[in-house]
Amino acid sequence: MIKQQLHIALVEDEINIAENYRDALQRIGYRVSLFHNRQDALAAFTLALPDMAILDVGLQGEYEGGFDLCRTLRQLSETLPIIFLTARNSELDEISALRLGADDYLTKDVSIHQILARVSALFRRIQALKKPQSADEQVLTRGALRINIERIETYWQDQPVTLTLTEFWIIHTLAKHPGQVKNRDQLMDAAHVVLDNNTITTHIKRIRKKFNHIDAEFNAIKTAYGMGYRWVIE
């Protein structure tokens, strides 16, 4: 079983919750290491990276210990899936987390089933990235946009755009069928994640900003108010 080989590091200072999550994840076959503070986690990560990290933001007296850990992990690996699981639900925290390169940001009121679903979705995406489905789809070109699915690379006007996995799959889904409105659910499915509506909005905002950084005139992602988003080729 692949799952038995997958190693998840759970950094959470609330021992009861940590153990509950660990139990649930172990029950479906993942190997889980628990860390209760940043220092322990960091020491372990420098020895060997897990296949996925689930981090709390506040860690034993360190108000933003989780963010620091995330930053360090991103330096260690560009592609390691990182999920934030926290009681904080302010948009500021969420934006900070995603800006630091987290793939997902969950609050502790989501059910354990959702967490499990997201974990497996993230692993599925990694699997998908490792195994491109067909040769035709490896490179997708839409006007100034070029997506290399195999290497998870996005280019706009031949310049690379650095996107997280979630952002990448959102762009991929939109660009695949230009003009078609993709609602939030569709985008979540495509990104193999379970996000709430606001999180999709936040992702779209971040994606636009990243493209705007290269091209101030970027306007390919249109909002269909109340419906979702669509890719427009100008």
Next chain:
Amino acid sequence: MLLLPWAGCQSVSILETSLRQSHSQLLDVQMTAAAHQIERKLNKSQYADFNTRQGNYYAPLTDSKMLLDGFDGEESDWENITTPWFQLNTYDYVAGQSAETTSPTTAKFKLAANDKLLYIFIQTSALTPHYFNPMQPQRIADQLNIRSVNNTGLISRWQINPQGSGRVEMHNMSQTIKTSRDAGTWLWRDGHYNIEIAIPINLASNAIGFDLVLNDQQTNQHFKSKPSTTYERSLVREEANLNQQLADYTQPGLSLYLLNSQYWLVGQLSADDITDDNLGSDADNLLEPQSWLTDTIYNKLFTSDSLPYWLEPTRLGRWLLPQQLEQTTWYQDSPINKQLHSKVIIVNGQQFYFVAVQDSRQSLLSASEALNQLLILLFTIIAIIVTGLFAFASSLSWRIVKMKQSYRAAIDSDGKIIAVPEASKLPDELGDLSRVMQQLTINQDKYTNYLASLADKLSHELKTPVAVIRTSLENMELSNLDSEATKYLTRAMQGTNRLSQTLNALSEANKLEQSLEYAQWQVVPFDDMLEELTDAYRQIYNSHQFQLKYDNSLDYTINLAPELIVQLLDKLISNAVDFAPVNEAIKFTLTKKDKQLQLTIENQGPHFSSDNVMQLFDSMVSIRQQSDTPHLGLGLHIVKLISDFHRGYINARNLPGDKGVIFELLLPIENK
């Protein structure tokens, strides 16, 4: 502050009293000197032998030459002669007795003199005239005999025999050769005689007597001055040359009187006569600057009511109240006071009274001027103080208004503190108040923020224990439990979920407020946006109908944060869908109003209960019936937050009729 004028007036009053005393003394000194002077002058003068006898008859001085027309009363020459009438008594001539007899007829006369003539006016009561008939000279007729004595002792006798009503002649009976001259008029008028005649004063300067013979029932009745053959009585008269003597002592406001021992006025100098003539422009200059105000105040303050009233004492030719002459006295003569001084002088062994009456207005002019200056000074000081107080009060009022405005501006219509106003740095009470107000506002702001964040903090703090419970339950769910345990597990899960939802709802509004900072503004055609949205709502709520109305010809471009507006409309529609009946459309109407766009959303749901419509937009207010899902009434609060963020205005009201509600959203077109 009013103590100031009072004190000023008191000091002027004291000043006035002392001035009055000093003036009184001064007047006394002047009077003494003048009395000596006059005494000497009169003793030396050619008039030294003027009549000093006790006067029985008195003739005041008349300025004008009288017209001997027999008329008295108004507009006649006698109008100004205010001396009393002298009576002529009847004596029984036939019986030769000296006793007075009574008669139904009476006769009286008045005298007046100037430096040439002595004017005589005799009036009888009603009678039947008997005129002298030259054809029958023996027949009894009415007749007037006059005896007069001059200073040299020359006795003159005169007789008038009227031949009818009109001009009469006078016969000088004392000369051996009878001479006649025009004497005046003898009128029979309204049933009585008016006899107006004149004789030279130098023939009558010492004494004069009358014997008026009137016929009554064939007998003669004699109306005489005295019941003897020498019936003249001494005459005292006011003399022009004495008046001229007194004129040397002219002073403003000073009246001088010279009285003989029987208090008859023989010479006078009236203050009224001299003020204008003798002082001329000087007096004007002195009196003119006094304003009516100062005069009024002066008279109010210094005209004492306790003083006896002044009466003009020489109206009847004789000093009315001789006891006045005994001492120096003050009198009130509205609106001024008068001071009376008298001195006794002896001329040719005869006693005379020299009386001075000083008008205080003239004498105390300086006090009045002092008052005037004082008043000007006081009013200036009071004006400065009042202006100062007014300016001070204005500045206080301005500061209070300023403070009110700044606090009104600091707190928005929802009672939220936008910015804490600056506190005053001044060390006065208003400054204190301002600082206290600022502190209160800061505390209020803190408390408001505390309340606002309370829900969020609470939900945050509760989330972890709830997560522990839920994850534990979920793990329990995954382990194999018997059906009994599963039943309780399910209930526990339901309760936990509900608690979890509640906690999310609690922090939602706060989360939104935080996310407002990251809102992206965009210029969008609002009509197109609404088209897309209504399409979306039709798909989401396919059991309801949606209508959108707007004028196609207008441009509805607006600057807004689309994501937030969508969120706002989501909340409104979610609310509308909960209440609106399925078969009736939810209507959107977009209109343009000046610089605003108005969007109304109406549905045919039940009315709001009327008293709390605007409260709907407050946090934690819900007018929904109890439902299965927790409802904290935050939806419309979020609507308000987003509307406020756009500087818009949201309002809800009931539609006329028994159902239907409408939400009105006003958004400014230009924003940020």
